[in-house]
Amino acid sequence: MARSTARKAKTGQHISLNRYRSVWEMRADGWMNLTDDLGRLVNLARECKEFIERHARVKETLAMLEPIERFWAFPGHRLFEELTAWFEAGDLGRLNIAVHRINRMLASDTYRHKKLSLDAESEEPSEIETEEEMQAQIARPYFEVLIVDDMTREDEEALRRRVQRKQRVDDPFVWDVVVVPSFEDALIATLFNFNLQACVIRHGFPFKSEYELDLLRKFLEGLDEGIEEQPESERGPLLGQKIAQLRPELDLYLVTDVKAEEIASRLGEVFNRIFFREEDHTELYMSIMKGVSERYKTPFFTALKEYSKQPTGVFHALPLARGKSIMNSHWIQDMAQFYGLNLFMAETSATSGGLDSLLDPIGPIKVAQEYAARAFGARRTFFATNGTSTANKIVVQALVKPGDIVMVDRNCHKSHHYGMVLAGAKVAYLDSYPLNDFSMYGAVPIAQMKRTLLRFKRAGTLHKVRMVLLTNCTFDGVVYDVKRVMEECLAIKPDLIFLWDEAWFAFARFHPTYRQRTGMDSASRLRRELDSEDYRQRYDAFTASFGGADWDDEEKLVATRLMPDPDRARVRVYATQSTHKTLTSLRQGSMIHVWDQDFKDKAEEAFHEAYMTHTSTSPNYQILASLDVGRRQVELEGYELVQRQMELAMTLREWIHTHPLLKKYFQFLNVSRVVPTAYRPSGIEAYYSPESGWANMEAAWRVDEFALDPTRLTLSIGTSGIDGDTFKNKYLMDKYGIQINKTSRNTVLFMTNIGTTRSSVAYLIEVLIKIARELEERTADMSVIERRLHEKRVSSLTRELPPLPDFSHFHFAFRSVCNSGQIETPDGDIRKAFFMSYDEENCEYLNMAEVAKAISKGREVVSALFVIPYPPGFPILVPGQVISSEILEFMQALDVREIHGYRPELGFRVFSDGALQQLALQAAGEAAAAVAAAAKASVSAVVEVSTATVDEVAAAALADRPAAKK
Template identity: 70%
Template sequence: MNAGVSFDKSKNSLSRHRSVWEMRSESWIGLVDDLSRLVALPPDHPERQSRLTHIGELIAALAPIESYWAFPGGRVFADLCSWIERGELARAHQTARRIHRVLVARTYRHEASSLEGDGELPSQIETESERQAQLSRPYFEVLIVDEMSASEEAALRRRVQRKRHAEDEFIFDIVIVPSFEDALIATLVNFNLQAVVIRHGFPFRSIYSDDMLRRFLDGVQDGIETIPEFERGPLLGRQIARLRPELDLYLVTDMKVEDIAATAGEVFKRIFFGEEDHVELYGAIMQGVGERYHTPFFDALRDYAKQPTGVFHALPLARGKAILNSSWIGDLSQFYGMNLFMAETSATSGGLDSLLDPVGPLKIAQEHAARAFGARRTYFATNGTSTCNKIVVQALVRPDDIVLVDRNCHKSHHYGLVLAGAQVAYLDSYPLDQYSMYGAVPIRHIKQQLLSFKRAGTLDRVRMVLLTNCTFDGIVYDVERVMLECLAIKPDLVFLWDEAWFAFARCHPVYRPRTAMATAARLAEMFKDPAYAKHYEEFSASVDWDDEEALLERRLIPDPDKVRIRAYATHSTHKTLTALRQGSMIHVWDQDFRDKAEEAFHEAYMTHTSTSPNYQILASLDVGRRQVELEGYELVQRQLELAMNLRDQVQAHPLLKRYFRFLAVGDLVPLQHRESGVESYFNEDTGWNNFELAWRTDEFALDPTRATLAIGATGLDGDTFKNKELMDKYGIQINKTSRNTVLFMTNIGSTRSAVAYLIEVLVKIARDLDRRAADMSSIERRIHAKKVRSLTLEHPPLPDFSSFHRAFRGDNLASNTQTRNGDIRSAFFLSYDDSNCEYVNMMEASRAIQAGRELVSALFVIPYPPGFPILVPGQVISMEILQFMSALDVHEIHGYRPDLGFRIFSEEALARTEERTLAKTTVIQAQQEAMQS
């Protein structure tokens, strides 16, 4: 009996899904469910035909997707389709059910499961033996790009299977695709891929026309179809390397391998001629994955822990002796396990290494990390990114160098600039008054400041631009544009990108182009291209460098003969990737590192790095790097989908959307900074296309994995909602709040269960709010309405940076041209002497400012939330700042004492300091004029 199912491959009615991975998962669930119901239905049941039609749609949706995975594979999937077409629905249901169970449990990775028979497959919670099997022989897949017949594919699979050995460290299966487009789609669809073998000669076009799959081809350059087949292999390799740089690429060709190796050798790990070295190809694939799997320091520490060692050194805790010999602290080992203490040591020998002078496994581990994150050099840190930031600032900034810095950056930068003695020019981010938070610094504002220093004749002293990418709230810069336009004004400018919350971005092809390391490498290649030199000549002939307004209006590009790429990024690896607390990294892409920074960097590293670093933290950084290279893309994509699902669930729930709303990019990035015009990153008509378009084109993008929830309609402020509702009642931890928002951050460890629990909690809170509202008296309702109105409509305007007082303006004090830089170091230490300071409360401060007195802060003043400095040492207190402080309904304000008020400098201290500063500046200027004459 024929089931009457037709599989229409020309269209897909399941476009409501956010992604191909969600479509795959839900299609298998739907297929199993429909087949189960069909088996139970009598032949003449009216529901039967609609079920068959839906099955046809599901099969049509799955067919192209399954062609990019090794399991269940083309043959098994074709068998399933044929059984459905022939009406063998019971057999088809059993097979589909078993395939789905294996996919969910992922047991295909480490056991050969039969797809026929009545036995139950393992559940998603694997047995210990299965888990150990996966640990002992991890599984991956190899993409082979070649146009083959079915018999040729079968022969190749048999040949691969015959090469497997019991002693192999890994096991792999193969996926064969016939075209250039299929190879690109498979690279982005299949998380299991670790290597790609590109063989000689294949067509360009894919036979599939599915819109959801073809979106992966957006951005592929035009004209590739006209390129001869023998040239497509190297070009495909370059495209894949751009999308997934962690994959090992191999080229098998019948052309002159020597010539190809000379022109495309940097893309491919190895190039083979025809079939003469297929044994070596197998070995090369295994070795390539092994290089990324190898964790030199973690392995060395694990081996050390196994050695019988006599400890006559520091650390009574080493080898667990202080615990094993104790009658009172045995519960410590019971809680943590003995391996933690067996690996505890202060030794740098015995197979280990020194963080301060690495020459062995730690040195190799840092080199592997540089490869993983696209850096020229990488340094590990066990004191968190706060220390990393201070290291970079101290290494690159000399006393009186000028640094342009976002005022809302992490406090470690402010303190690092104090220690370095820098002249600080604070930049203003665009304000989001309605949410009591700042966004990021527009490029126009940065250019304005650089041009003001040029006009003042002090551009040569501008050393660095320091920006946070991405911000706590998920605002991400167009790093390439910032670097290009700034370098056009000052070609040797150094960039420090604080990517504490953005370490994961390297793993994903949409995020990666907006990272510091990827941008630095891309710009270095761009500036070597003769086409860019020609482009610059045309630009240079059309630009008037004396017309500042014109320079602010147009996009600037730097002179390739003068520009130097000097970029640093700091990562809180422990915040968004797998590492123990305080595990961080410094990544360096600096063309002048050896000549201008290496010695100073090592001294700064020595200054701030402990001589007793925690080896467990270092080992976790090594293992976290392995995860980035082998499964980072999969984990970040899963994180992204969970975040989008969370947003959708709240938006669609009738009760939740009365009280809550997740902010979209249109809320957090003003339209003038969104060239794409995109208001929301996902909709049912275009899927994810808006997300990818905005990230390619906009000055600022929003990281969707940071979900900012507006809660003003609840009548609760962010701090209360965080502590009283989420944490105290339901045990949900969050980090950041503002006056009327709370921030939920997904990460690579987030799960669907965790998202489901959060939605459940929000529903409970919403129902509780409904109950409270129903029980309110008329007076309570008026009070509640006033609170809601305050949180949703009455927004205190966020103040910009006012100015530094003249006493801390340095060379600007005697200059006719005003620039924003000031000396926070002298102000910071001047406040140490109580005789230089006094206190004024809010009311006294307001009266004094109205009477004409300049009040100058002696401390950093940081309300939390929102958590950014309203005042820094040496800054003039403005009425706008007082108004904002008065409107804040938070109790935790660092640097402000409710009993005393603001700590400010006395008028006498300011006068003395201003006199000394002016005298010093006058002498320096006289010396400079004498030298010039």
């Protein structure tokens, strides 16, 4: 008899778990509560009030845990049913021993390499593992395999025994199985059980789960899609596709009794192997082991370890190779004691002996990069040991030629701005929406990108626009709808290249909610969509709805969600990631991911030249090895680590929101404070609510133009009267040793990562409470004058914040000239301005008062340098940019100590009027030449030809300059 007919129906059982942030937290709390309550119960008289209350709580906790434990191999639903039976029989002593030991093994992870014993006389599991136990786990890691099959209990036990018999002591891994009976249960297990590394989908199982759990049901939203009506023979392949979308790192195997060959031809990319019936258990077992082994391999790290064991004679660079210069020293042997000898045994500049060259990889580095491409969903991946600053310059130099126009978020990392200088690009800066209340910017709206592209189109220079460069996610956690941005931009310019700076977003690939907004995943989905017949039909309907005049109606184009032409659009996407910032890697370990369908034909040679230009010929092998190991980690446990990172962030948010003292002075910004209403069509103002828990996040991330990464915790501190820089240095770092690296005038940014622990979160909460108490005591003891000063500071930080200035414009001398000879486009030659500032004769210094006076008299004061206040850390000015009165006002209101490119004793370094006049005349000549060339080519029917003469253009350029009037 199948389990579905033998088990007790629970479809009516509706357990509300909204008070929990996740099922992981619920499970951990459940076992801890069981341990505490049973520990007391066994020592209480059965008729007392406390016994009755705790007995009821144990019953409730067991009912809450029962459906959750079905999705884990340990302790497993069979053992859990025994626990429930002991409770119902009143055998509380036996139950207490079992629950206590299970909880200890779950908390310490010793279940991965120890067997549970419920014998009262046996040794209890230890939370503190011995060195032998730790080495056992390192030598033979543990994982679980999901089996989807509506089998009987007897068949399930037989399957588990068969798996145990096949395992040998020399196997590289230890594994167990989790059996679920339905389509929905399989999806829930996939999202819940982070021990899973493989899934075997067998034939003949129902669609619906027997459980109705609020916290699990949110994962299944939108997944029905008529699947329940599909024949059972099709459910297996469909389930495989769904699991591949949710957790693409899992190995998938299909066991079917129909059309095995036909399914293999359709879904070979989804499943690792497809088996016909139960014809070969051994082959399936070996395939599972091989699949996990492939992800476990670290080609370069392994090669480096082997190299370190080889006896060598070093007759080249690196005196510290093999530790010789250290171990033979009388003065620096403490260095070896601190770092360990293996670090130096593996240090070399050799590219032979089993190693490889980063600049021309043909061995383990090449394979390691291929594995990284697989893990991150890229077509190609390149390692970088000089950080993402260098990775950004590599991509820009590889794809951008002098004179190409690049649309750039003005608030992007400084490496992009300097990369534009090196490449000779014409830069069109895009303004992000401002968050004036917190002195920080959000991200660039799609409407502004479309308007800018259409402006180039009107000017006849759209063909020069090469790339769009955006930061995803921003430092403050604003995340783009990446696929939508690329779709709408490609609808206007089909060959546009996209560079997504994901320096702080490398972890996003390994969680289904985050993944949908990454560059690589979006590129892959977009190309598949463009190639589909369904998309072509929708595109034809879309174009049919537009008349000829509509394509010239800018407002309509901006307001409409545009669709790219599937026959013309090319998907060319690059992403740079600071692996060391959010995943496991040594400092400066970064990756460049490529999903470019034209890479071989249009970019490969140039990319390799740029890579050679910027990559050291002596790369640090330890960094490369850490990138290799970091990739292994996220392929095998990335989902678990990212999920826990999110949970810890949510814990912090909830504490600040609910603690009566903390919320008096501090507030973590929710999505409604960081993303304006216009960019949140979901209408969701916070990802958490007491009624729906954290389910809101899933919905918002699906539809909103911008989403907020909840692991970026921007703490508003204005009501404390302390500015962000002081709070960071004086309180957090100097007093309590808490490290952060971003502030604004009235905020500080905390970030959880995959290394964050519950202890570190608890410490931060403790510190914030101490600071809040200190503020309480200080304000209580203030005199009348002190209180007025404090209130003035609070007002300055909460109500008197200067508006953030937009990018003004490039000076005429640095702006581009379109074919018509008219200055119509926003791009400027940042390289020309940058190198012009090298000549002292072209520059002068003006302090803020002098700049204000010059502006009032009509002079265009032009910056010769990048000017970057920190915080907030974005360039207020770039070379060639006109200093506006709004920018000057913002600079005057800043109270930060560190402003790169501005010298308080001298002021701004600006271009002299004489130098600009000379350059303007040169630009005017170029404009006139463009007019003449256009006229000579007889293109007046296509391009509006200006009749401006050199004198007229020059006069227009210099009309407002006092020096010119003289």
